[in-house]
Amino acid sequence: MSETAPRSLRTPLGRVRHLGSARSGTRHFWNQRLTSVANVPLTIALVLIILGLLGRNHAAVVQILGSSFVALTLLLFVVSSIYHMWLGMQVIIEDYVHDETLKIVSLMANTGFCFVVGFAAVFAILKLSFGL
Amino acid sequence: MVEANTSRLKERPLSPHLQIYRPMLTMVMSIVHRLTGAALYFGMLLLVWWLIAAAAGPNAYATVQWFMETLVGRLILFGYTWALIHHMLGGIRHLIWDLGYGFGPAEREWLTVATLVGSVGLTVLLWLVGYLLMGGIR
Numbered sequence: 001m002s003e004t005a006p007r008s009l010r011t012p013l014g015r016v017r018h019l020g021s022a023r024s025g026t027r028h029f030w031n032q033r034l035t036s037v038a039n040v041p042l043t044i045a046l047v048l049i050i051l052g053l054l055g056r057n058h059a060a061v062v063q064i065l066g067s068s069f070v071a072l073t074l075l076l077f078v079v080s081s082i083y084h085m086w087l088g089m090q091v092i093i094e095d096y097v098h099d100e101t102l103k104i105v106s107l108m109a110n111t112g113f114c115f116v117v118g119f120a121a122v123f124a125i126l127k128l129s130f131g132l
Numbered sequence: 133m134v135e136a137n138t139s140r141l142k143e144r145p146l147s148p149h150l151q152i153y154r155p156m157l158t159m160v161m162s163i164v165h166r167l168t169g170a171a172l173y174f175g176m177l178l179l180v181w182w183l184i185a186a187a188a189g190p191n192a193y194a195t196v197q198w199f200m201e202t203l204v205g206r207l208i209l210f211g212y213t214w215a216l217i218h219h220m221l222g223g224i225r226h227l228i229w230d231l232g233y234g235f236g237p238a239e240r241e242w243l244t245v246a247t248l249v250g251s252v253g254l255t256v257l258l259w260l261v262g263y264l265l266m267g268g269i270r
Contacts, residue, residue, distance in 0.1 A: 033230060036223045043220050047213075047258065054262055058190040065186055074183075085173045092170060117180050124183035 028087060035084035042077040049073065066128040074125050082118035086110065161244050165222040168215040175212045213258060218251035 014020055049070055053061050064070055089110045097103040185192040199205045225243050228234045234243050
């Protein structure tokens with residue numbers, strides 16, 4: 001062991017490229033599982049809600065969707081699902097898009113899509129609830 | 133030493149990938165899980181369209197209802213239902229695997245078949261209930 005021995009396990013090339021741990025650990029994996037567990041009862045609830053809305057006219061649908069319990073269930077479903085699909089699509093992009101520029105653009109588009117779709121859904125549910 | 137081994141080394145498949153393996157059910161279902169996930173990603177647009185239309189008023193809602201009643205609309209909705217149920221059951225299977233259970237040769241096959249049979253069965257059951265008891269899409 002000489003005095004110039006590296007004190008880190010990172011290779012000199014890795015250090016120059018600044019590629020390494022994102023310091024987020026298993027957070028991504030964990031949040032994907034956390035939302036997946038939440039999505040099981042929420043999805044069952046959504047399917048039952050939609051089943052109960054079949055054959056009803058617009059006025060009845062608005063009344064049911066706007067009721068506190070249904071609206072809260074829908075909000076939870078949307079938030080948990082959007083976060084889940086945001087994480088999932090990120091993994092798909094990272095797996096298949098190898099061009100660095102295209103990858104960054106795709107990841108941004110993924111985030112943009114999820115925010116737009118998510119906020120649109122939340123806005124619609126709140127509008128149905130408060131009848132604005 | 134190195135030169136002597138070169139010809140033998142070249143014969144080896146260096147990085148076995150998808151095309152090397154015979155398609156197995158667990159492998160196909162893993163791909164289907166990702167495909168249904170990606171489909172549901174864009175399927176969320178349908179749910180949001182429906183919610184926004186309901187919030188916008190009777191005319192916008194009538195447009196969504198008209199689309200859902202068309203053959204294309206029904207097919208998309210049926211596919212959405214299956215993808216949703218299949219991804220949910222597949223997700224539960226993955227959670228079981230995450231916990232360290234069900235890795236035996238018979239167990240993993242059984243779990244995978246159950247996901248497929250369960251998703252198709254539940255989807256058909258839901259649509260039967262939807263049409264016979266709730267009057268279908270209208």
